[in-house]
Amino acid sequence: xxxxxxxxxxxxxxxxxxxVLSQDxxxxxxxxxxxxxxxxxxxxxxxxxxxxxxxxxxxxNGYEATRRIMSESPRPVxxxxxxxxxxxxxxxxxxxxxxxxxxxxxxTSLAMTQQEKEQLLGQLKAMAGVKVVRRRWNRQVPFRESGxxxxxxxxxxxxxxxxxxxxxxxxxxxxxxKVLQGLSPQATPPIALVQHINLGxxxxxxxxLSDTTGFQVMPAKPGVRLQPGMVLLAPENRHLTVFKGGMVxxxxxxxxxxxxPSVTTLFRSAAxxxxxxxxVLFTGMGxxxxxxxxxxxxxxxxxxxxxxxxSVVFGMPGEAVALGGAxxxxxxxxxxxxxxxxxxxxxxxGGNGK
Numbered sequence: 001x002x003x004x005x006x007x008x009x010x011x012x013x014x015x016x017x018x019x020v021l022s023q024d025x026x027x028x029x030x031x032x033x034x035x036x037x038x039x040x041x042x043x044x045x046x047x048x049x050x051x052x053x054x055x056x057x058x059x060x061n062g063y064e065a066t067r068r069i070m071s072e073s074p075r076p077v078x079x080x081x082x083x084x085x086x087x088x089x090x091x092x093x094x095x096x097x098x099x100x101x102x103x104x105x106x107x108t109s110l111a112m113t114q115q116e117k118e119q120l121l122g123q124l125k126a127m128a129g130v131k132v133v134r135r136r137w138n139r140q141v142p143f144r145e146s147g148x149x150x151x152x153x154x155x156x157x158x159x160x161x162x163x164x165x166x167x168x169x170x171x172x173x174x175x176x177x178k179v180l181q182g183l184s185p186q187a188t189p190p191i192a193l194v195q196h197i198n199l200g201x202x203x204x205x206x207x208x209l210s211d212t213t214g215f216q217v218m219p220a221k222p223g224v225r226l227q228p229g230m231v232l233l234a235p236e237n238r239h240l241t242v243f244k245g246g247m248v249x250x251x252x253x254x255x256x257x258x259x260x261p262s263v264t265t266l267f268r269s270a271a272x273x274x275x276x277x278x279x280v281l282f283t284g285m286g287x288x289x290x291x292x293x294x295x296x297x298x299x300x301x302x303x304x305x306x307x308x309x310x311s312v313v314f315g316m317p318g319e320a321v322a323l324g325g326a327x328x329x330x331x332x333x334x335x336x337x338x339x340x341x342x343x344x345x346x347x348x349x350g351g352n353g354k
Contacts, residue, residue: 002128003030005048007039007065009057013082013106017052020107024121036060036068043073050128051077053100055092063095070099074134076127082106093208096174101127101312103173105198126170126285126313161189161343162276163226163242165296167263169196169284171312173205175332176282180213180231182336188343190226191215192242192270194234194263196284202236220248234261241269257288263316267292275300278342280335281326283311287319294325302342303327304335 004027008014014032021027031046033039035057043051051069055062066077077100081092092103104123112120168176172195197205202219209217209231218224219235226232226246234240238250239261256262263281267289270277279296281289283306297303305317305326310333320326330338 001028002026002050002125003028003046003048004124004128005029005031005033005039005042005046005051007033007036007051007057007062008054008080009034010054013054016107016110017080019110020112020117020120021124023117024125026125027121034058036062036065039065040068040072043069043075047073048075050124051075052124053077053079053095055079055081055095063091063098066095066100067098070132071134074099074132076101076130076132078124078127079103080106082108093173093204096177096208097212099132101130101132101171101174103201105200122285123170130171130312159275160345161278163189163270163273164191164278164280164339164343165242165266165270166191166193166280166282167266167284167289167292167316168194168282169263169286169288169313169316171283172196173208175306175310175312177209177212178332179280179282179336179339180209180215180217183215183339185215185229188215188339189228190246191231192220192226192234192240192248192266193217193231194240194261194266194289196259196261196288199236202233206233220250222250224248234266237261239265241265242273243269244272257291258286259288262292263289264292267296271295271299271301273299273301275302277301278339279303280306280339281317281320282306282332283313284316285313286315289316290319290323290325293320294323297325297327304338305329306335307331 006014006017018029031042033042037060053062079092079095079100206217215231217231220232220240239253241249256265267279279293279301281293293303303326305320307329308314310331
């Protein structure tokens, strides 16, 4: 049984969320809080497995409450927002800096579709199983050295890297932030990215990553080309495909692996780059990206899957590993360092890639 603490200053919203959660026998709502002060107190008393957190509340807002919970009584926190304004979504994503695992839209009524209910409940269930640690609050500076590369890792054939493709789903935003913070925008080739996220959140995700990593992160638009120091994000409900020379194309083709945008669609198109591309598949539910990562590897690209221990959900990277699509499997802390070493200019070409 998963014990849930609901934090929201609206009694109507708390009741609605309680009713939605009651439809899954694996959930038990053990408490409700109307502000951050009460939430912190109940976390200590009730020891919930998961906290759903509102942002705008009296006395202590959700931003500060998340920070306090993660430093005093760490447990998974998921931010729920009903506002899709640029300002509020930006604040909600900043809660990820304070330790929240995900930002989701609040249920609007019991008339949600079955698919919407299953998606919300599935995401909450996945977050409840995440092992979190006590947070220490040091200012993060973009581009800092990341974890060492395992000595047993084999280096790919020496060829200049022209493109990095990344894919992520559940638990992806904090993982992407961590890796991008360990890379240098000045020394990193263009990055094409697919992140599964709820409708209405894509622009705010791009702004949050831009603000916290030093990279220019933007949803792809027709006519935009891949550029060094840029992260091009697949927009909502469009597949992102790449071509040699930095051209991209957006399509409304049928969903792949149940998704549009699809990680497999991006990775499959990147196979044209051969050994000059890198593929990275992060945490996520399902299998999207697994087949695409395999096709990149078969075309000569070096491919990385996030390991099970550091993945929120080992579904997507686990499927890739099972297919033989990962050249290596790395913990999250080691991925940026590995990408830095793979993107460094070959000896004799000058510079150190940073």
